[in-house]
Amino acid sequence: MLSSFTRALKGFREAIPVLLGIILLLGLFETFISEKIIASIFTGNLIKDTLLGSLVGSISAGTPISSYIIGGELLKNHVNLFAVTAFIVAWVTVGIVQLPGEALILGKRFAITRNILSFILSIFVSIATVMTLMILK
Incomplete structure (x- = not known):
């Protein structure tokens, strides 16, 4: 169970930069469009x-x-x-x-x-x- 939690945490940590990038792109999108x-x-x-x-x-x-x-x-x-x-x-x-x-x-x-x-x-x-x-x- 601990390894599953660790893998989930690792996956979430890897997804954070993608989500931040999307949020920044949406900000640009709302500014220009x-x-x-x-x-x-x-x-x-x-x-x-x-x-x-x-x-x-x-x-x-x-x-x-x-x-x-x-x-x-x-x-x-x-x-x-x-x-x-x-x-x-x-x-x-x-x-x-x-x-x-x-x-x-x-x-x-x-x-x-x-x-x-x-x-x-x-x-x-x-x-x-x-x-x-x-x-x-």
Whole structure:
């Protein structure tokens, strides 16, 4: 049990610099990108916002916890929940940045197919998730 605690503490210690970096980047983001710019990009259109959220999440790279923090900031800036959910799902499942390495290890055809399917499914999963939340409310 002590070794598990030690490993968890070590993992947390290694995550702190990443989290601090994200917080600093979000500060820069809020300074240079106003709420008006975000509102002009994410218009409230269900389809457009969901596609855009999936696209941005697909080309971004980082740990899943980073996507949750960024998603929270997007929600604070009145970005549609469909877009934020699509962003988080795509961030975690699609890996455009990692595609060359994945293709090298797992094969080009598999890597491309997996990323395309993950992108498409990120859209459907985000819509299904948010609609389920709406039904439960």
